[in-house]
Amino acid sequence: MAAKPGNYDGPGPLRLLTQVSLVQARRRVQALAAQSRSLLLLMVVFVVGYIVFSFGTFHRALRFLGSFPGLGSLLIERLLFLLFAFFFLLLLFSNLVIGYTNLFRNRETAFLLTLPVSTQTIFRWKFLESTLLASWAFVFLIAPLLGAYGLHNRAPWHFYVMLPVLVPLFIVLPAVFGSWLAVSLARHMDRRSFQLLIVAALALFVLASRFWLSPEIVDDETLETRMLAVLDRLLVRTRFAQHPLLPSYWLSTSVLSWLEGAMSAAGFFMLVLLSHVLFFGFLAFTWMGPFFYEAASTAQSRASVFGQWEWFRQWRARKSTFHFSSGFVDKCVALLPGLRSDVHALIVKDVRMFWRDTAQWGQTLMLFGLLGVYIMNLRHFTQQITNPFWVQLISFLNLGACSLNLATLTTRFVFPQFSLEGKRVWIVGMAPLGLRRVVWTKFALATGASLAVTLGLVALSCQMLKMPLERTGYFCFYITVMTFSLNGLAMGMGVLYPNFKEDNPGKIVSGVGGTFCLVLSFVYIIGALLLAVLGSPWKITGPPSPWLLAATWTGFALLSLGLGWLPLRLGLRRLERIEI
Amino acid sequence: MIELLHLVKKFGDLTAVNDLSLVVPKGEFFAVLGPNAAGKTTTIKLLTGLMKPTAGTARVAGFDVQTQPLEARRRLAYVPDFPFLYEKLTPWEFLRFTGQMFRMEEKRLAEAAKELVARFNLEPYLRKPIDGLSHGTRQRVAIASALLHDPEVFVIDEPMVGLDPHHARVVKDTLKERSQQGMTVFLSTHQLSVAEEIADRIGIIHQGKLVAVGTRDQLRQQSGSDGLLENSFLALTRQEANFSEERAKFKTPEPAAPLPPHGR
Structure with a gap:
């Protein structure tokens, strides 16, 4: 009856899975090209543009840092x-x-766990897949930097040959440790304790960065007379990055030694990295299967980890008496005046869904939390940042960072909202509320919530930089318009490119519409920032001519209408003939 | 062919499967029924090796699914209620992939696939990507791919979901035919009519226990009801619910799970 394994001479399971994955990836690209060639072209232009732009920026930054006499190379x-x-x-x-x-x-x-494939093979496949997914952005970020660094140091040709070997080796170690941690966490922690651990780890990371990397407070006199001592203290704080047991140290030292021509040192650290990759990689590839299966079974079988403790059981027992009353979020939303009951219900539902999805608030917390810590730290610099050029540059960079964070979140969370609602069309779509009002409510909620964060951060940044009121107002106005536009773009594109088949928001975002939305968001941010710089009345080179001022403001208005209001408008119009 | 011996599965305080023992011989068509959250899916997960039991053993064709998982899975096919399919592959590519995962010879794979494709009317869809197919067609692809390697034990959860009456008939006939040829079928369903029509024996799981097992007539006798299987099912699950309630009220020690006599 069952297949006789001895007669089979085809590819092994890992190769089969790789083949299937490649075929699926090729079909996705083909589907994208078939749907819109111009979108594919836009994406290619965007990727190439990013590489060229970041390469140029890194090269200029390295030249600038290298220009500090005696300190440049040390700083770099x-x-x-x-x-x-x-x-x-x-x-x-x-x-x-x-x-x-x-x-x-x-x-x-x-x-796969139901097929005659060993758990070790399944682990190997999932490990390879996760490593690729988790690391491609790192390669994308690091490639232009290392290229620029090589050019800055006039690196020999073999430096560029060595990089594609060294960087993948570096990626393997965090991948192995990350997968071990994932298996251990699944084995011993449930969802609630995992969420708590992630929040605690993030808080610890932010606190540690704040403690270790908080800037040195120095007065002008010290800065002039004891510059080297101050710099030395600053550099001591960053010495942890040079711990010889860190894999990042092996990579950095290998890169630096190669550029200095110290080939034996470069080779040595490369071999250190290789030997660790081989050792830990071998363990992951040959030993982790049974642990993974054990963890997978436990993760499905476990009740609450906290349930072991008596206090938690008592708390649960107290909570088990149901009161049929409105919850905390319900009461908070009820404070908003003039809301229809169906709109109220939709807002409460969306807030609860956001709060209960660790991925959503975890990523929001991380992105804006780190930006907040950085902006708070700006107060230490204000005594040194007196030059109008730096004040101008930092304020615009803060605006850019804030809007980029926002674009990441709107694409990730606002874009899939309509598709996910479409899946539950029997509830929301069939209610007398109507899809049009659903979209407006979601847009208003997302914009209101993100505006509270972005406006707060930009105002705080201006406050830290001790900007006068009119300049604070200028930046606040800018981020307000950008918040409206980015949310309108994500919401509108979500309606124009819906995916009602998918439950997973991550997969909805990775489709044509999500990618297009991300590209357009970045295009909007770059355009808006350029216009903001050009039209700034406080330019160092003097205030712009009235014509330039009028042109930049008109340009900003048109750009915001074209990439914010228009997609939302088109989306709302599309609702009239949408078929779910 | 399927042996479940004193299976226990606990989720913290909750016992999802409670000392469940059952033997389904070769070639038998066994249907398992039960109310929602009775423990049917957990039992299937234990049988297919997706979960480790807290206690007890599950064997497929004589192989322990925990200690000899590859031998057991080679003889097993499992179709869940919402089966996973690679969305961007075509049905033919998916069938080929499944056959190769079961290490089928190329010639045998092609012959088996041809026969199943014809039987499940999949010819018009063979070149189309799976993500464009209807739920029913996907279900047919999943069932055909699971039958491809000629499994000795076939486990299926809610097989009729999304199928039109014509294809529901095809699935029922195919599974019955295969079971008559020696394949053991373990089917979980809420559609009592399906179980009544094609199963050799029916088991009723309630609150993690196998509360009754036997042919339709034996179940009628055990429940004391007559007529449709629905009456027996309702009577047996109600009896068990009342019994549990009484037990909780008087806090009597829990008796050992009654194991009704097996047919055959």
Whole structure:
């Protein structure tokens, strides 16, 4: 009856899975090209543009840092160590989150576990998949930087040959450790304790960065007379990035030694990295299968971890008496005057869904939390930042960082909202509320919530930079319009490119519409920032001519209407003939 | 062919499967019924090795699914209520993939696929990506791919979901035919008529226990009701619910799970 394995001479399971994955990826690209060639072209232009732009920016930044006499190369070197140490931590975190989802919350994994494939092979496949998903952005970020660094140091040709070997080696270690952590967490923690751990880890990370990297408070006199001592103290704080047991140290030292021509040192650290990759990679590839299966079974079988404790049981027992009353969110939303009951219900539902989705608020907290910590730290610099050029530059960079964070979140969370609602069309779509009002309510809620954060951060940034009221008002006005536009763009594109088949918001975003929305968001931000700089009445080169002022303001208005209001308008019009 | 021996599965304080023992011999068509949250899906997960039991053993074709998982899975096919399919593959590519995962010879794979494609009327869809197919067609693809390697044990959860009456008939006939040829079928459903029509024996799971097992007539006798299977089902689950309630009221120690006599 069952297949005889001895007669089979086809590819092994890992190769089969790779083939299937490649075929699926090729079909997705083909579907994208078939749907819109211009969109595909736009994406290619965007990727190439990003590489060229970031390469140029990194090269200029390195030239600037290198121009400090006697300190330039030391600063660059230390920054490289710091950068790779942070990337190592980010890769570890990213591998942990993606690995956990891919191993324990994935339908393909459950399907493969019923096939005659060893758990070790399934783990290998999921490990490779998670590593790729978690690390591609790192390669995308690091490639122009290392290219610029090589050019800055007039690196020999073999430096560029060595990089594609060294960087993938570096990626393997956080991937292995991340997958181990994911398996251990699934084995021992439930969803609630996992959420608490992630929040605690993030808080610890933010606090540690604040403590270790808080800037040195120095007065002008010290700065003039004891510059080297101050710099030394600053550099001591960053010395943790040069711990010889950190994989990022091996990578950084190998890169630096290669550029200095110290080939034996470069080779040595490359071999250190390789030996660790081989050792830990071998363990992951040959030992982790049974642990993974054990964890997968436990993750499905477990009741609450907290349920072991008596106080938690008592608390649950107290809560088990149901009172049929409105909840906390309900009461808060009820404070908003003039809301129809159906709109009220929709807002309460969306707030609750957001709060109960760890991925949503975790990412929001991380992105805006880090930006908040950075802006709070600006107060330490204000004594040094007196030059109008730096004040101008930092204020615009803050505006850019804030809007980029917002664009990431609107694309990730606002864009899929309509598609997800369409899936539940029998509730919301069939209610007398009407889809048009659903879209407006979601837009208003997303814009209101994001405006509270972006406006707050930009106002705080202006306050830290001790900007006068009229300039604070200028930036606040700008971020308000940008918040409206980015939310309108994401909401409108979500209606124009719906995906009612998919339950997973991540997959909805990774489709044509989501990618298009992200590209357009970045185009909007770049355009809006350029116009803001050109039209700033406080330019160092003197105030712009009235014509330029009028042109930039008109341009900003048109850009915001074209990329914010228009997609929303088109989306609302599309609702009239939408078929779900 | 399927042996479930004193299976227990606990989720913290909750016992989802409570000392469940059952033997389904080769070639039998066994249907398992039960109210929502009775423990049917957990039992299937234990049988297919997706979960480890807290206690007890599950065997497929004589192989323990925990200690000899590959041998067991090679002889097993499982179709869940919402099966996973690679969305961007075509049905033919998916069938081929499944056959290769079961290490089928190329010639045998092609012959088996041809036969199943004809039987489940999948020819018009063979070149179309799965993500464009209707729910019913996907279900047919999933069932055909699971039958491809000629499994000795076939486990299926809610097989008729999304199927039109014509294809529901095809599925029922195919499974019955295969079981007559020696394939053991373990089917979980809420559609009592399906169980009544094609199952050799029916088991009723309630609150994690196998409260009754037997042929339709034996179930009628056990429940003391006559007529449709629905009456027996309602009577047996109500009896068990009342019994549990009484037990909770008087806080009597829990008796050992009554194991009704197996047919055959």
